[in-house]
Amino acid sequence: MNLRRAAWVSSTLATCLVGAAHAGPKVWVSVGEDAYRLLRRAGADIEQVELHTLPVQAPAAEGSSKLVRRDESVYLMRVDSDALPRLSQDVHQRLNRCAGYVMHASRAQGRQELSGFRAALLRQETAGKVNYEIDNQAEVNALLPQLQESNVRSTIVQLSTDYKNRYYATHYGVNASDDLVKTWKALAAGRADVTVKQFSHNWPQKSVIMTIKGTTSPKQIVVIGGHLDSTIGNTQEESIAPGADDDASGIASLTEVARVLLSSGYQPRRTIQFMAYAAEEIGLFGSAAIAADYKAKGKKVIGALQLDMTNYQGGTSDYTMITDYTNAAQNTFVKNLAAYYTPSMVVNQGACGYACSDHASWTRNGYVASFPFESLLSQDNPYIHTPQDTIDKSGNNANHAIKFSRLALAFAVELGSDGPALLTK
Known part of the structure; x- marks a missing residue:
């Protein structure tokens, strides 16, 4: 991914990604624990890191029918945008999955969105809005x-x-x-x-x-x-x-x-x-x-x-x-x-x-x-x-x-x- 190709302001992420030839701008992102370790290992230029937690359910082991609830560590930070293409590749090659990060317009917006994300996940633990009967x-x-x-x-x-x-x-x-x-x-x-x-x-x-x-x-x-x-x-x-x-x-x-x-x-x-x-x-x-x-x-x-x-x-x-x-x-x-x-x-x-x-x-x-x-x-x-x-x-x-x-x-x-x-x- 070449994040220096374009500049835009997203209605939800509102992030400008215009960079110089040798280095990208610093952008606000949130990443999970594993992706954060990959960024550190790659020597990415990271600053103003803060830890958040999100409640998730995951199998006790891959493929297991037993689910366990845990708090996943999510890190909000500023990072050089040129580190993100490398992160995307490392997440795929080392973690066997895609993406791995979300962009935010600012620290304040990141905090707000992660807080809202946590609240949404907690609400879903007790949600029961639809009758899921198989009847068609x-x-x-x-x-x-x-x-x-x-x-x-x-x-x-x-x-x-x-x-x-x-x-x-x-x-x-x-x-x-x-x-x-x-x-x-x-x-x-x-x-x-x-x-x-x-x-x-x-x-x-x-x-x-x-x-x-x-x-x-x-x-x-x-x-x-x-x-x-x-x-x-x-x-x-x-x-x-x-x-x-x-x-x-x-x-x-x-x-x-x-x-x-x-x-x-x-x-x-x-x-x-x-x-x-x-x-x-x-x-x-x-x-x-x-x-x-x-x-x-x-x-x-x-x-x-x-x-x-x-x-x-x-x-x-x-x-x-x-x-x-x-x-x-x-x-x-x-x-x-x-x-x-x-x-x-x-x-x-x-x-x-x-x-x-x-x-x-x-x-x-x-x-x-x-x-x-x-x-x-x-x-x-x-x-x-x-x-x-x-x-x-x-x-x-x-x-x-x-x-x-x-x-x-x-x-x-x-x-x-x-x-x-x-x-x-």
């Missing part, structure tokens, strides 16, 4: 056979080969967003209840949102998202960053769900939104902006599902439910969906650390989010963030990604077909 079997079972692996595969190939990269600051990243709008609008042709729009940011790439308006409870929103951008360690305009798994696969999995829902004429009671987030790889920027905007406007997102990497099956598990910075009640619902609609699938549990993907943006803003991942974190795709993140690393098929389409479709219909009568007091 006829609708789901009628739609599941319409999902096609070939369509998912085709989308992965298109996104990973039509552009040299999909980085948030390159013209390829901009084109990927513009082209996805056209693709989704074509799927929605003839549906007056469906809109496809871009969500503009103060950086070049835009996020994309498809909305299927609910018939009776349109103000209640079900979100299914993944990130559109791709990166290698120090992404330039002409860098080769195909991002077939990270995250063309997630966009492909959710696009196939949208295709089936639209082509079948399905009309949800609640509003369903499909989102392709911009700029995830530089600190969850796109999803953070959207989630903060929804919170500011009082939008009622009853559940968000994150699809970030769905097509590399690194081990025997089919889904790994990420338990930290997600909602326990909705996680149980997603696991129940997997057991009911895909009973042969093996479900494990894992933790991915602070700010590892876009689900954290929804959780940070007080919403309920879940993140089913493609493998145990120790067995994740070793090729992501390199020019070798191509579909051949997944056998030139989308057999794993289609499983996530099935899970996401069940999630969309089971929540989307319900209405306010199912909200608990």
